[in-house]
């Protein structure tokens with residue numbers, strides 16, 4: 001999973017090119033950085049999924065070149081300040097284990113650039129891919145007039161939805177006032193103040209009787225046991241954005257129980273649950289979740305329409321029975 005637009009750099013920097021101990025071109029510097037990151041055992045997954053792309057992103061930023069433009073600059077000679085800047089940022093990445101997105105204060109999502117800092121998780125939701133496809137064939141794109149991004153964090157999904165559905169008003173809800181400050185920065189940067197409304201809300205709590213044609217959510221979904229074993233990079237992210245009870249389903253289960261009351265007839269709910277998919281299917285074995293497939297074959301985002309939520313109401317609203325082990 002990679003969000004930073006680096007595809008061209010990957011294919012241009014062939015593995016036969018050797019990293020240079022004293023890089024003199026951008027290409028040599030990217031390969032030098034790749035080796036440093038790889039040998040240091042850095043974890044990827046916050047915008048890029050490998051050492052070469054991560055190095056290219058960091059080096060590009062140090063020399064002032066956007067990821068998508070880096071390929072044409074690979075043979076450019078380096079000056080001393082570019083070299084020092086790139087070495088510094090790569091060393092910071094290794095020493096602090098902070099995701100590159102926090103060091104650079106930028107993230108890429110659905111082809112768009114976002115401001116990020118430690119108040120929000122680094123955007124990487126698989127939902128981005130489905131937003132770009134306008135959730136086809138599941139909803140008539142022309143009928144999406146009112147959308148909700150629940151658990152909006154940086155506002156990345158809300159902004160991408162507003163871009164994909166230009167006629168829609170979008171509510172961007174999060175319980176965290178700090179996250180909403182970041183969302184506001186991104187809504188402003190994309191010129192969407194008139195169409196994307198940040199709202200502080202505990203899930204649907206502050207949304208009153210609002211109904212939506214589309215509800216998307218990348219809620220916290222990491223189970224307690226998994227949280228403890230995550231690599232150092234994840235510990236720089238807000239725990240509120242990751243942790244969701246013993247089985248990772250606290251937020252998703254509440255969303256499933258309440259979404260019906262906030263969807264229009266024919267509306268759809270789309271929720272990412274990551275590694276908690278298995279726990280969700282165990283909790284609701286008879287509920288027919290539709291699992292969407294990403295280009296890379298991942299299936300951890302489910303879709304359910306309003307009619308199905310109504311049919312499953314009794315099951316989805318039944319309190320979880322926890323066996324008494326005394």
Ligand SMILES: C[S@@+](CC[C@H](N)C(=O)[O-])C[C@H]1O[C@@H](n2cnc3c(N)ncnc32)[C@H](O)[C@@H]1O
Pocket residue numbers: 120121122123124125150151152153154155156157173174175176179201202203218219220221240241242251
């Ligand atoms: C996994 S992050 C997703 C952020 C963003 N949508 C994205 O994909 O990058 C989950 C977000 O849910 C928020 N959150 C956690 N509990 C919440 C709750 N009860 N109600 C609303 N938002 C909540 C967190 O503050 C965090 O911003």
